[in-house]
Amino acid sequence: MSAAAQRPAFPFTALVGQVLLQRALLLAAIDPAIGGVLVSGPRGTAKSTAARALAALLPEGAFVTLPLGASEDKLIGTLDLEAALRESAVRFAPGLLARAHGGVLYVDEVNLLPDALVDVLLDAAASGVNTVERDGVSHTHDARFVLVGTMNPEEGELRPQLLDRFGLMVELGTPHAAAERQRIVKARLSFDADPQAFCAAHAPEQHALAQRIAAARGALGALAWSDAVHERVAQRCIEAAVDGLRADLVMLRAARALAAFEGADAVNPEHVDQVADCVLAHRRRATAEPQRSPSAGEPPPARGEKQAQAMAAPDSDWGELAPEPVAARPVKGVIPLPAKKR
Structure with missing residues (x-):
């Protein structure tokens, strides 16, 4: 090997x-x-x-x-x-x-x-x-x-x-704090210098964490979700304006997994709050402001503003742009067609 x-x-x-x-x-x-x-x-x-x-x-x-x-x-x-x-x-x-x-x-x-x-x-x-x-x-x-x-x-x-x-x-x-960058680099250099010794130094923590994962897996089935937990999940998902109900289901599972990992007797709303961000990070949808027509005498929105409105519309395709108004004006020098003879 x-x-x-x-x-x-x-x-x-x-x-x-x-x-x-x-x-x-x-x-x-x-x-x-x-x-x-x-x-x-x-x-x-x-x-x-x-x-x-x-x-x-x-x-x-x-x-x-x-x-x-x-x-x-x-x-x-x-x-x-x-x-x-x-x-x-x-x-x-x-x-x-x-x-x-x-x-x-x-x-x-x-x-x-x-x-x-x-x-x-x-x-x-x-x-x-x-x-x-x-x-x-x-x-x-x-x-x-x-x-x-x-x-x-x-x-x-x-x-x-x-x-x-x-x-x-x-x-x-990318971490920008100098102290944190130093800790990361020092840990990596220590591992690269002697991987076996570095892992041996962390073996007790690793063993304890592996046991916690196994115990949490076994405890999942005993933990249920109360109505208060369901209500908190629904509130967080509604506030994020997510589509569908997948976020609700994932948030409930994640909150239960966290409760099991912590050895809690039940899932509570605080568990929901701790996992909500990673559940909603890729599902949160910015609510579009209601569209309004320009008042009399108010100039129409500029092209860049129209693009932003079109992309923010919930039912629009990505990249779709609002139609641009084209002003009609007479064209000089056009030769009229002769009238047809009867």
């Missing part, structure tokens, strides 16, 4: 300045049905490091990376149809979803992935199963994993329909 394969992952408990990301990843690990975590941020903000660190805390420890050029068969697996016809048996070649079962499936630059693959990923992450169908032959297997997708906003955005299907979202930024 190569030295790279033997190299341990950076300890999750040693991450510096990533409190929001760590909490979102832990919630998704406790309840994978939340639907995964989308991490948005510039290069060099420890997105992949945090995902690998989370996998090391899970019992299976699987960390599977989906490359951008992967085919659908590589992702979901393939069926041997000839064997099915010849032997009346289904031969299934597992894909990345099967390999990621019980661990973390990591997709770097998910915004550059074909929409069809993103759909498959999100379906499996939310349902916990993967079904492969070919010419009337099908195979279903468990695929419960923590989906972690990352993106750099400078390289494009995900379509709103796909954004909404990610359970949680965390937006990272």
Whole structure:
């Protein structure tokens, strides 16, 4: 085995300045049905490091990376149809979803992935199963994993329909405090100098955190949502003007996962408030101001203002512009057509 394969992952408990990301990843690990975590941020903000660190805390420890050029068969697996016809048996070649079962499936630059693959990923992450169908032959297997997708906003955005299907979202930024930057760099240098010794120093914290995750998973079923929790969730979603009810469901699951992680006896509205931001970060919709016609004598809005109004309209297509008025004026020098003879 190569030295790279033997190299341990950076300890999750040693991450510096990533409190929001760590909490979102832990919630998704406790309840994978939340639907995964989308991490948005510039290069060099420890997105992949945090995902690998989370996998090391899970019992299976699987960390599977989906490359951008992967085919659908590589992702979901393939069926041997000839064997099915010849032997009346289904031969299934597992894909990345099967390999990621019980661990973390990591997709770097998910915004550059074909929409069809993103759909498959999100379906499996939310349902916990993967079904492969070919010419009337099908195979279903468990695929419960923590989906972690990352993106750099400078390289494009995900379509709103796909954004909404990610359970949680965390937006990272480059740290500007000198003290925090020094702590991050010192921790990384210490790890690179001697990974085994660095991990050994954090082993007790890692072990305790892994036990907390396992205990929280076991406690999920015993926690229910009161009417007060439902009311708080509904209020937060209404205030954010979200579309549909997926945000309500994800927020309830995330609040329950947080309560289980903290060892609480019940889910309360405070748990909702703590997870609301990462649930609504990619779903919050700015409410458009009501349109009004210009008063008599008031100049019409400028072109830039019209573009902003058109893009803010809730039912408009992206990039759609309002029609521009064209003033009619006579054209000089036009030769009239001769009258037709009767």
